[in-house]
Amino acid sequence: MPSAAERTRTLVQSTCSAVLLIPGLESAGSDQLTPLSRSVGPDGDLFLEFPAASPAVRAATHAQDDDLSAVLEITDVAPVAVPHRIRGRARVSGWLTCVPGMAGPGRTLLRLETGEAYVDDLWGVEGVDAEDFRDALPDPLVDHEAELLQHLHAAHGEQLDTLCGLLGERAARVCAAQRPAVVPVALDRLGLRVRFCEPEGGSCFDARFEFPEPVRDVVELSYAMHRLFEAAAH
Structure with missing residues (x-):
């Protein structure tokens, strides 16, 4: 599985929504505290990067030499x-300062400055220290994951349905009886996570399909997915 530090770096460097939490600015709207x-x-x-007039910038400027704690x-x-659509949350806490002259007009x-971090996601809850966060790399598919999952869901429904055949005898019987919806919910260099949801608001369960070896880019991912679907078809 990806390490907690890698998962946190992946979320930080993804397009997921983020808000900067600063003591004393609890009344500010989240749109004002979104980088x-x-x-x-x-x-x-x-x-x-924030608008120059944002509450976050004013707070960091006012603090000057004092330590201003903040959490992203x-x-x-x-x-x-998909049901239960939130896949996870990450928090990076530390100390906030201005970097003058490094942003565009306005x-x-x-x-x-990273002090510590933690991630609470489909893998579990784990803490991350500053050194591990610094040394980790984001998942190589982070820039493409959303588009790839949407494509799988829209164009490869029949192939996704065949993944029931890889779940083992008991789960396969459940699939045959209930015909659950099969939705791709997460994708990384190590594998694909799929959510099986029974019809009419029934229960859901996740299954993880590992690739034979980690993929490094979209080309290698395409080959790995082909092998996965081929195995499911037989």
């Missing part, structure tokens, strides 16, 4: 319609 962009520097610090909270929502760059 325009975010990235991770070589030391593991987060760089967050990220919410990961499945890009396809914008200000803030640096969140």
Whole structure:
């Protein structure tokens, strides 16, 4: 499975929604505390771009030499319609400062010096220290995952249905009796996670299909998916 640090880095560097939580700004709307962009520097610090007039920038400017604690909270929502659509959350906490002169007109760059992080997702809940977060790499499919899952869901429904045959005898009988909807819910370099949902609001369960070896890009993913569907068909 991907490490907690890798999963956290993947969420930080994805297009998932994020909000910066700063003590004293609880009354500010989440739209005012959502970064325009975010990235991770070589030391593991987060760089967050905001409008120059945002409450976050005012708070960081006012703090000056004082330590201003803050938390970036990220919410990961499945890009396809599925029950229990929130796939996970990540939080990166640390200390916020302004980085003058590094943003475009009307914008200000803030640096969140990473203290610690944690992730609560489909794999479980785990803490991440600053060094592990710094050294981790995001999943190589992070920029394409949403589009790939949407494509699988829209264009490969019949092939997804065949994955029931890889679940083992008991689960396969359930599939045959209930004919659950089969929805691709997560994809990474190590495998595909699918959610099986019984009709008319019935129960759901997830199954994880591992690739024979980690994929490094979309080309290798295409080959791995072909092998997966081929195995399911037989």
